[in-house]
Amino acid sequence: MSTVEQVKPGYLADTHTGLPMPSAATFDDPAAERKHRKQRLTAALRLFGKYGFGEGISGHISVRDPEQPNLFWVNPFGVSFKLVKVSDLILVDSDGTVVEGKHPVNPSAFVIHSAIHDLGPHAEAAAHAHTAHSRALGALGRLLEPYDQESAAFYQDQVLYDDYRGPSVAVEQGRDIAEKLGDKRAILLRHHGLITVGGSLEEAVHWFFTFDSCAEVQLLALAAGDPKPMAHEQAVAAKDGFGDRQLGWFSFQLLWDEIVAEQPDFLDE
Template sequence: MTTTEGLRPAYLAGTHTGLPIPSRPTFDRVDDERRHRKQRLAAALRIFGRYGFGEGISGHISVRDPEHPDRFWVNPFGVSFRLVTVGDLICVDDTGRVVEGRHAVNPSAFVIHSRIHALNPGAEAAAHAHTTHSRALGTLGRLLEPMDQESAAFYQDQVLYTDYQGPSVTVEQGADIAERLGDKRAILLTYHGLITVGGSIEEAVHWFITYDSCAQVQLLVAAAGVGKVMSHEQAVAAKDGFGDAQLSRFSFQLLYDEIVRDEPDLLDEGAGRH
């Protein structure tokens, strides 16, 4: 390929970002797609554990069931991020009933995730944890500013939620959070933590990890002085690349490959020891 006008240079792939990223996998059988989503959910939870996102019983990641859109898979109550396996995951319906799995559901996980999945058909997955950096940024009442390419992924695509009323254990609270989130990528909960969503489990988890690291950068900049943020045009240009869904999915895949190599037991579909 030449650099003739209208044609891409030879070094760019035929993707939106020009990066040689493989397409999203497709499945002939719903069981295969369900296993794929569950494996990545278990891996995502282990990755959260590796990043230190665990906070006792708090934190949960969900992914919609590919056959029953009113159900979602989520980590069970009382099992550490660092220990969860595919066999530990539970499937919950829109009433809060565990329809598959032997563990109980965290009430907070149900009221938040069920409303997000119900109100946003495009939210295939949602991730939530009480991380140090997101809690600090939320206490300041500030959202991410476009201070670098990564933070620009959330430019005009995030919401600050300030109506804290204690732990989220009622459906009304979950619905209010989901409604405020709308079709945005992230919602920062003051005095609480962070929620990110995506069109795949890979996207939701990548956005969460990225948001938390960007929050750390912003806090470091604030401690050092006054940082210079991007212009609107720069932020839009950066978001076009670093906010790309295909890029986020593949970025997660690299973490998936690492965690499966290091902790292959996470793929165990048996009853497990918990």
């Protein structure tokens, strides 16, 4: 019995989703890749500031160093998302020591992000902030329901962390959060905030933006009436497209273009 190959229509690109997206850049030089990651990290922090994800000293985004994967770059303690520059970033080791940079590390950033990078080989980057929508959803003790295509990106790929012990400054709590996260792409911390991870900085940050907007939609829908989620088959089909990693990576590129055009000073080294 012969198998007939299905020919993809000409209007679809040769990607999983059929969308005409490029692939991520590859680097032969670790220094060039490090510069690339640091620029994207700073752009992500500025975007968090622009979209109102700041809450005083809280919130951090990290990405592994490409040459020393046991070290990670993260925003410094006490510098606003809206003002941070590439030159402000700090490099932190597994003991919480700042090995490069002039600013101190936020203890919460160390205990949470070091554990996530250590226990999650898939987590090249992690994004965390205390947004209003994630805090409200967490207060209800609810994860995202597949009420739309975007929220389906997290279908069976999220976890609720319900063991609040105060501000996360203990190594044991950071490891517990990372262990509960496992291989999922998002963990909603009840009474706290949201963490998303990804195989790249771009992917992790896109999932954060998407989760937060989906939390807003869910809260609005619940306040307005009795929303109906997708059936399992529908949610799986939607996740196959909107949860695609390349789509997550590429979606950040639009935000990159936006923030570079508006706030190019963040690139100062």
